Structure formats: C-alpha cells, structure tokens
Amino acid sequence: xxxxxxxxxxxxxxxxxxxxxxxxxxxxxxxxxxxxxxxxxxxxxxxxxxxxxxxxxxxxxxxxxxxxxxxxxxxxxxxxxxxxxxxxxxxxxxxxxxxxxxxxxxxxxxx
Amino acid sequence: xxxxxxxxxxxxxxxxxxxxxxxxxxxxxxxxxxxxxxxxxxxxxxxxxxxxxxxxxxxxxxxxxxxxxxxxxxxxxxxxxxxxxxxxxxxxxxxxxxxxxxxxxxxxxxxxxxxxxxxxxxxxxxxxxxxxxxxxxxxxxxxxxxxxxxxxxxxxxxxxxxxxxxxxxxxxxxxxxxxxxxxxxxxxxxxxxxxxxxxxxxxxxxxxxxxxxxxxxxxx
Numbered sequence: 001x002x003x004x005x006x007x008x009x010x011x012x013x014x015x016x017x018x019x020x021x022x023x024x025x026x027x028x029x030x031x032x033x034x035x036x037x038x039x040x041x042x043x044x045x046x047x048x049x050x051x052x053x054x055x056x057x058x059x060x061x062x063x064x065x066x067x068x069x070x071x072x073x074x075x076x077x078x079x080x081x082x083x084x085x086x087x088x089x090x091x092x093x094x095x096x097x098x099x100x101x102x103x104x105x106x107x108x109x110x111x
Numbered sequence: 112x113x114x115x116x117x118x119x120x121x122x123x124x125x126x127x128x129x130x131x132x133x134x135x136x137x138x139x140x141x142x143x144x145x146x147x148x149x150x151x152x153x154x155x156x157x158x159x160x161x162x163x164x165x166x167x168x169x170x171x172x173x174x175x176x177x178x179x180x181x182x183x184x185x186x187x188x189x190x191x192x193x194x195x196x197x198x199x200x201x202x203x204x205x206x207x208x209x210x211x212x213x214x215x216x217x218x219x220x221x222x223x224x225x226x227x228x229x230x231x232x233x234x235x236x237x238x239x240x241x242x243x244x245x246x247x248x249x250x251x252x253x254x255x256x257x258x259x260x261x262x263x264x265x266x267x268x269x270x271x272x273x274x275x276x277x278x279x280x281x282x283x284x285x286x287x288x289x290x291x292x293x294x295x296x297x298x299x300x301x302x303x304x305x306x307x308x309x310x311x312x313x314x315x316x317x318x319x320x321x322x323x324x325x326x327x328x329x330x331x
Binding site: 007008011015018025030031032037038042044045048052053055062063065069070072077084088089 | 197
C-alpha cells in the first residue's frame with residue numbers, strides 16, 4: 001500500500017513536536033504574560049489538538065465530509081460559549097463594576 | 112477457530128464503503144462527546160471569568176508535575192495507537208497487537224498517576240467535603256467557597272475524562288485480543304481505526320485540560 005509509505009516517520013515527527021509543545025506549555029506557565037497568559041496557553045493547546053486531529057486521526061487525507069462535521073461542531077461549540085458569555089460578561093455593565101468583583105446581587109449566584 | 116475473512120455486512124456494497132461509514136459514525140459520536148465536554152468547558156469559563164483570583168491561586172496549588180507527565184504519557188499512547196493503525200493497514204499482526212497493548216498500558220499508567228495525584232490533592236487539603244480548610248484560603252486573601260468551585264470543576268473535568276479513558280482502555284484491550292486472534296487484515300481494519308479515533312479524542316481533551324486546570328495562574 002503505497003499510500004502508507006513514510007507514515008511511521010511522519011508520526012514520529014508529529015510526536016516529537018507534540019512533546020516539545022507540551023514542554024513549551026509548561027514553560028510558558030511560569031512566565032508572566034499578563035492578559036495573554038491564557039490565550040497563549042490555549043493557542044499552544046489548539047496547535048497540539050490540530051496536529052493530533054490532522055495526522056493521528058487522519059483528517060488530512062480523510063473524506064471532506066469529516067471536515068464538514070468537525071467544522072460544524074466547532075461552530076456550535078463557539079455558539080455555546082459566546083452566546084452564554086454575552087450574558088455573564090454583561091451582567092455588571094450598568095454599574096460598571098470591575099470584572100471579578102462580586103458585590104452585585106446577581107453575582108451571589110456564583111458563591 | 113475464528114474466521115480471518117473480512118465480515119462485510121450485507122447492507123454495504125464494498126469494504127471501503129463499510130470502512131468510511133464506520134469512521135463517519137465515530138466522528139458523529141465524537142461530535143456529541145465534544146458537546147458534553149463543551150458544557151464543562153463552558154462552566155469552567157463562566158466561573159473563571161467571574162472568579163479570576165481564586166482560579167489563579169487554586170490552580171497553582173495543583174501539582175503541575177503530575178499534569179505534565181500525564182500529558183506525555185497520553186501523547187505517547189496516541190503515538191502507539193497511530194502506529195497500531197498503521198500496522199493494521201500494512202498487515203503486521205504481531206506489531207498491531209503490541210501497539211494496542213502498549214496503548215492500553217499507557218492508559219492504565221495515566222490512571223495510576225492520576226490516582227496518586229488525587230491522593231496528593233487530598234493530603235494537601237484540596238478536596239472539598241473530605242479535606243478542605245477555609246482558613247488557609249482566607250489567609251491568602253481569596254474566598255474559600257470560590258476556590259471550592261474551581262476544585263469541583265477540576266474533579267468533574269478530570270473525572271469524566273478519566274471515565275472516558277477507562278472505557279477507552281477496555282475497547283483497546285478488546286481490540287488487542289481480537290488482533291492477536293488475527294481478526295484484522297489490510298482490507299478489514301476499521302474497528303482499529305474507529306477505536307483509534309476515540310482514543311485520540313480523549314487525548315485532545317486532556318491537551319486542553321492541561322493549560323486550563325494547571326496553568327490558570329502564573330507559576331513562579
């Protein structure tokens with residue numbers, strides 16, 4: 001099966017990159033990037049996830065229908081997260097309270 | 112004796128069609144799985160946005176070594192799984208069995224390490240309901256009830272992830288048994304492919320849990 005030629009080498013390279021990115025994640029965790037701390041950590045995680053999905057889960061050479069399914073899933077995940085956050089992030093707006101300050105009555109829900 | 116011939120179900124025209132249908136079915140299942148974990152990621156996000164200080168401090172109390180080493184263990188298991196699929200495609204029966212057994216064993220290793228980590232969390236008073244000291248957190252200037260919320264989310268996410276891993280180990284173990292019996296051929300190996308998809312998915316979830324749970328705050 002010619003289509004599988006060189007696959008072991010590819011898997012090896014992907015594995016080494018994944019381990020390196022894991023080291024990078026942990027190293028970045030000790031560096032103060034301020035507001036960017038979490039976005040950067042998640043970006044590295046997303047890179048690792050994409051590598052796993054494309055190569056280990058064979059999406060790269062898989063049917064295009066798989067791409068459609070994965071894309072649709074991410075869309076609905078984004079709707080779930082973003083639309084819910086439009087509520088929670090805007091609850092303090094009228095009073096202009098700082099995010100994380102929990103003195104409003106609606107915030108009691110989180111105690 | 113088991114039959115070695117590929118069992119082509121009568122409602123499929125070809126083995127290729129059967130393979131693609133089974134793979135697609137697993138992808139559809141993984142969609143529902145992602146929506147399950149999506150709910151947990153949503154709960155995490157909402158609480159973290161509202162309680163950033165508590166999440167940062169509590170996260171630093173978790174042991175990053177356990178989390179980091181377990182990430183390496185899972186990534187290695189994904190490599191052995193991917194190689195297993197390759198050996199199934201190329202008809203290397205013994206290598207396939209070895210790959211699957213290694214994958215399952217690495218999964219067990221993850222759970223054992225996770226067990227030691229949970230025990231460590233218990234010793235460190237990080238287990239609401241069993242071992243938790245409000246005063247400790249008051250001293251750090253954060254509210255203990257919100258720290259508890261972080262810890263509960265931590266146990267829910269890692270617990271449901273571990274449950275998936277236990278199911279995965281059972282599936283991979285079963286596949287290893289059948290592979291050893293010679294069930295699979297380069298034309299008929301979709302159960303290996305489908306089992307692999309599930310295994311890699313569980314790995315992907317953990318990849319996101321590492322920065323979210325262990326690195327919510329800056330570690331010095």
